[in-house]
Amino acid sequence: MSSVELPAITHVWSSFGHRFYSGDGWSDHPDETSYERCMTCGAEYELRRRPDDPTGGDYTAANGDDPVECTGDTLMCHGEQPCQADNGRPCNSGVEPCPHEAHGCNCLLCTG
Ligand SMILES: [Zn+2]
Ligand SMILES: [Zn+2]
Numbered sequence: 419m420s421s422v423e424l425p426a427i428t429h430v431w432s433s434f435g436h437r438f439y440s441g442d443g444w445s446d447h448p449d450e451t452s453y454e455r456c457m458t459c460g461a462e463y464e465l466r467r468r469p470d471d472p473t474g475g476d477y478t479a480a481n482g483d484d485p486v487e488c489t490g491d492t493l494m495c496h497g498e499q500p501c502q503a504d505n506g507r508p509c510n511s512g513v514e515p516c517p518h519e520a521h522g523c524n525c526l527l528c529t530g
């Protein structure tokens with residue numbers, strides 16, 4: 419049995435407005451799930467290869483849902499990540515959680 423080399427993922431159904439770092443995040447780990455982070459909002463989603471279309475992939479949240487649309491907000495906080503909206507320091511919004519953490523994101527960092 420020779421191992422089958424999987425092709426790179428060349429197309430995705432939708433990136434939901436996110437700008438993921440690479441279109442071929444699979445190349446380093448051809449057999450594994452790829453995790454892609456959005457350059458804009460910092461959300462991280464899983465890129466899964468389609469069973470019926472080896473060069474196609476779909477971005478999914480931890481529970482298998484579609485990702486939420488990119489907010490375009492570069493100051494968003496994800497998961498346990500502390501707020502860094504004020505030049506790397508927590509903002510002074512005075513509310514808990516701060517607006518940067520309360521955004522309804524369903525990415526892997528926030529729900530995983
Ligand atoms: Zn995004
Ligand atoms: Zn904040």
Ligand SMILES: [Zn+2]
Pocket residue numbers: 460461462495496497523524525526527528
């Ligand atoms: Zn998130």
